[in-house]
Amino acid sequence: NAGVTQTPKFQVLKTGQSMTLQCAQDMNHEYMSWYRQDPGMGLRLIHYSVGAGITDQGEVPNGYNVSRSTTEDFPLRLLSAAPSQTSVYFCASSYRGGEEKLFFGSGTQLSVL
Amino acid sequence: GENVGLHLPTLSVQEGDNSIINCAYSNSASDYFIWYKQESGKGPQFIIDIRSNMDKRQGQRVTVLLNKTVKHLSLQIAATQPGDSAVYFCAESTGFQKLVFGTGTRLLVSP
Numbered sequence: 165n166a167g168v169t170q171t172p173k174f175q176v177l178k179t180g181q182s183m184t185l186q187c188a189q190d191m192n193h194e195y196m197s198w199y200r201q202d203p204g205m206g207l208r209l210i211h212y213s214v215g216a217g218i219t220d221q222g223e224v225p226n227g228y229n230v231s232r233s234t235t236e237d238f239p240l241r242l243l244s245a246a247p248s249q250t251s252v253y254f255c256a257s258s259y260r261g262g263e264e265k266l267f268f269g270s271g272t273q274l275s276v277l
Numbered sequence: 278g279e280n281v282g283l284h285l286p287t288l289s290v291q292e293g294d295n296s297i298i299n300c301a302y303s304n305s306a307s308d309y310f311i312w313y314k315q316e317s318g319k320g321p322q323f324i325i326d327i328r329s330n331m332d333k334r335q336g337q338r339v340t341v342l343l344n345k346t347v348k349h350l351s352l353q354i355a356a357t358q359p360g361d362s363a364v365y366f367c368a369e370s371t372g373f374q375k376l377v378f379g380t381g382t383r384l385l386v387s388p
Contacts, residue, residue, distance in 0.1 A: 168320070197374065204380060206366065206368075206377065206378030206379050206380050206381070207321070207366070207378040208378075209374065209376070212374050220374075222374065254320050254321070256320075263373050263374070264309060264311060264326070264368075264373075264376055265311070265326065266313075266321070266323065266376075267323070268320030268321050268322070269320050270318070270319050270320050271318075271319070271320050
C-alpha cells in the first residue's frame with residue numbers, strides 16, 4: 165500500500181490564484197481530513213469527511229473548499245490564494261474505530277506571494 | 278513538508294540514553310491522547326495512544342504516562358537511537374475530529 169499520497173510536494177502561487185491540492189489513500193479508510201501546519205502552532209483542522217459525499221468544516225475552513233466523490237480521493241481547493249495561506253498542508257485518513265489514529269501524507273509546502 | 282521549526286523546545290540526548298518528552302494539555306474533558314512523531318520532510322506518524330482511564334501504556338521502547346491531576350502527558354523513549362531524532366507532538370481529543378495538537382518538541386540524538 166502507498167498509504168496517503170499528496171501532490172504536489174511544493175507549490176508557489178501568486179495572490180488571487182486558485183489551485184487544488186490532491187490527496188489519495190489506498191487503505192479504504194472512511195475518514196479523511198486536511199490540516200495545515202504553521203510555525204509555532206499545532207496542526208489545525210481545515211475540513212474533513214466521514215465518507216464519500218459527506219464533508220464538514222474544521223477549525224480553519226475559510227478560503228478552502230473540499231469534495232469527496234470517492235472513498236479514495238479528497239482534494240483541497242484554494243479558491244483565491246492569500247499570503248496567509250502560506251503553510252504546509254497535510255492530508256490524513258483514518259478508519260472507523262480508530263478515528264483519531266491519523267495516517268498522514270508527506271505534505272504540500274505552499275507559498276503564496 | 279518541513280517541520281514546525283523556528284522556536285521549538287529541543288531535547289538533546291546521547292544515543293542509548295532514555296528520553297522523556299513532556300506535554301501539558303489544556304482541556305480537563307479530554308479523554309484520549311496520542312503521540313505523533315514527525316521526521317524532517319515527512320508527515321506525522323502515530324506512535325502510541327492512551328485513554329483517560331489509564332495512567333500508563335507501553336509500546337515497543339516507548340511508554341506514555343498520563344497524570345490527569347495536573348493535566349500532564351509524557352513520552353518516554355528507552356535506549357534512544359539516532360533514528361528517533363524528530364519532532365514529537367502530543368494531541369488531546371474530546372471526540373471525533375476534535376483533536377488538538379501541541380506545538381511539538383524536537384528530539385536530537387547524538388551518536
